[in-house]
Amino acid sequence: MIRLTFDPFDPGALLSEFSRGRTEVGAVATFTGIARAETGSTTTLELEAYPGFTEAQIGQIAGQAKVRFGLDDVLILHRVGRIAPGEPIVFVATAARHRREAFEACDFLMDYLKSKAPFWKKEHGPDGARWVEPRAQDHADIQRWDKETSK
């Protein structure tokens, strides 16, 4: 399931809900991204999405991840709007028969979300606001998965 939310969320509650009643699955892996304040400054993040398009694009990648890693299920919850330092910004959960697939699918989905998912991120700091674009490292991270495909 793919969901965007303007409201803060509780990763623990999401994990409990995602894991409940799974008897065929041996592994659930999760990743929680947290909005970070740079060097003690009071930076607030503002995330913009393209409603409908953003969920559809993430849904396509989640579908690819399900096939590639043989997942039983995926949950992606992403914040939009204003996010205070310390608040969770993204939650990814993957369920698979075995741990390796669950871990790798989580990693793959986060690399995608960082540099390819339709979000636009603005940092409001002490020196004003600026738009954040993917770093070279983010591009390198997503390219790892292309290489592994062509092996």
Place this chain on the structure above:
Amino acid sequence: MARVLLFGRLSDLAGWRDREIESPFLSALRARLAADDPDLGEALAGPGVQVALDQVIVRGDAPLNARTEVAFLPPMSGG
């Protein structure tokens, strides 16, 4: 009238995020936007800016109909 949507830094630059504009082709729409606001025109043609027509990414030119939603998407960053 095509419905034009700007996201991220593009809407800050233009000072608007949603506007109805009459144009038969995407190329003509770009020319019109650039004529009205040269800085925006340059930004829309810049590296990494993608275009979606009715929520499907397109490359190159394309015809627009009266209700096409045209979204200009600068480089994306989530998580």
